[in-house]
Amino acid sequence: MRSFLLFLVMLALGVALGLFVGWVALPVQYVDTAPDTLRQADRDEVILMIAAAYAGDANIERARARFRRLGLADPGPAIVQTAQRALANGAPESDLRALARLAAAFNTFSPLLDPYRP
Amino acid sequence: MRAFAALFGLILGLGLGLLYAYVIDPVDVADTTLASLRVEYKAEMTQLIADAYAADGDLERARARLTALAQGDPAQSVAALAQRLAASGAEPSRVQALAQLALALGAPPALLPSTGSPTALPSSTPTPTLEPTSTAIPTATPIPLPTRPPSPTPPGLFQLATTETFCLTAPQPLLQVIAQDAVGNGVPGVEVIVEWPGGQDRFFTGLKPELGLGYGDFAMEPNLDYTVRLTSDPAAEYPVRPEPCTDPNGRQTATTIRLIFRQP
Numbered sequence: 001m002r003s004f005l006l007f008l009v010m011l012a013l014g015v016a017l018g019l020f021v022g023w024v025a026l027p028v029q030y031v032d033t034a035p036d037t038l039r040q041a042d043r044d045e046v047i048l049m050i051a052a053a054y055a056g057d058a059n060i061e062r063a064r065a066r067f068r069r070l071g072l073a074d075p076g077p078a079i080v081q082t083a084q085r086a087l088a089n090g091a092p093e094s095d096l097r098a099l100a101r102l103a104a105a106f107n108t109f110s111p112l113l114d115p116y117r118p
Numbered sequence: 119m120r121a122f123a124a125l126f127g128l129i130l131g132l133g134l135g136l137l138y139a140y141v142i143d144p145v146d147v148a149d150t151t152l153a154s155l156r157v158e159y160k161a162e163m164t165q166l167i168a169d170a171y172a173a174d175g176d177l178e179r180a181r182a183r184l185t186a187l188a189q190g191d192p193a194q195s196v197a198a199l200a201q202r203l204a205a206s207g208a209e210p211s212r213v214q215a216l217a218q219l220a221l222a223l224g225a226p227p228a229l230l231p232s233t234g235s236p237t238a239l240p241s242s243t244p245t246p247t248l249e250p251t252s253t254a255i256p257t258a259t260p261i262p263l264p265t266r267p268p269s270p271t272p273p274g275l276f277q278l279a280t281t282e283t284f285c286l287t288a289p290q291p292l293l294q295v296i297a298q299d300a301v302g303n304g305v306p307g308v309e310v311i312v313e314w315p316g317g318q319d320r321f322f323t324g325l326k327p328e329l330g331l332g333y334g335d336f337a338m339e340p341n342l343d344y345t346v347r348l349t350s351d352p353a354a355e356y357p358v359r360p361e362p363c364t365d366p367n368g369r370q371t372a373t374t375i376r377l378i379f380r381q382p
Contacts, residue, residue, distance in 0.1 A: 003123040010127030018135015027145040032156040039149040049170040056173025066166060094174065
């Protein structure tokens with residue numbers, strides 16, 4: 001009986017150790033990923049780049065294609081959310097102007113971006 | 119008996135835990151970073167960084183963004199993409215944006231495709247006033263073409279001036295030969311012989327004028343020994359071997375070997 005209890009305790013300990021290794025210590029490392037799996041900070045950076053590029057070339061179809069890579073068929077809300085985080089992080093005004101301009105191009109308007117609209 | 123039960127329980131439990139954590143419910147494919155993107159997506163991001171740089175002129179920001187992509191040396195990776203796009207006939211304005219960024223990052227002009235005169239960058243605080251209409255698309259910059267086809271007659275003897283090796287995210291190892299005159303101008307029409315065990319091929323410089331009049335290249339197989347000779351001096355042999363490179367993520371990438379020949 002004691003042996004069985006010891007077996008169960010060690011089994012539980014082994015499961016816990018396995019989960020710790022698999023989820024925390026040595027989690028699965030993904031490579032060759034697609035842009036639609038990017039973490040929030042990197043996604044925001046990409047959206048800022050799209051806004052900056054759009055400010056330069058005014059090519060709305062190119063911007064739309066780039067948003068599709070991020071898995072965003074309707075990029076308006078994501079642009080506003082990025083602007084909210086950019087504002088909270090003290091982003092330069094030029095970034096907010098570019099985001100406001102890009103949001104407007106996608107027919108998205110927000111009081112947050114109104115001061116930066118052209 | 120107890121020790122056996124304990125050991126068996128621990129091993130079984132560890133196996134079950136690992137099975138669950140790695141197979142049944144692994145860490146989600148989310149929250150990935152720019153560095154983990156597939157190579158073709160990294161190329162798209164590099165283009166996006168160049169387009170953003172062309173608009174805002176913020177070099178340090180562009181450098182930081184390229185560093186986040188983890189493609190090795192930023193200048194070389196941008197220059198390599200510019201070359202590949204130019205060779206594939208991409209829109210000249212996109213090649214030019216990449217070339218401008220590569221130059222700003224310190225890439226040697228010899229690494230870059232010819233895209234005409236660079237356009238001045240805007241100030242770092244742009245005040246865009248254009249409306250998103252089709253008339254706002256920048257005009258494509260034509261790639262200069264040679265005024266005459268390359269002649270197969272070598273215009274003189276050359277000496278090997280430089281051998282450079284690059285680790286680039288290219289699909290296949292590449293041999294690049296650049297023939298220059300005594301003052302560094304590209305010389306078209308120089309015939310290059312490439313030999314490897316069981317095979318031989320020839321090519322001329324100047325057939326890809328968008329990459330320079332003295333430029334010629336040849337796709338190699340990895341880990342194969344090649345001998346390069348110029349028809350103008352067949353006695354001089356230059357052995358090359360494209361060993362795979364390893365990028366910062368530990369993945370093997372193709373090698374580009376560049377031989378620059380110069381007239382004395």
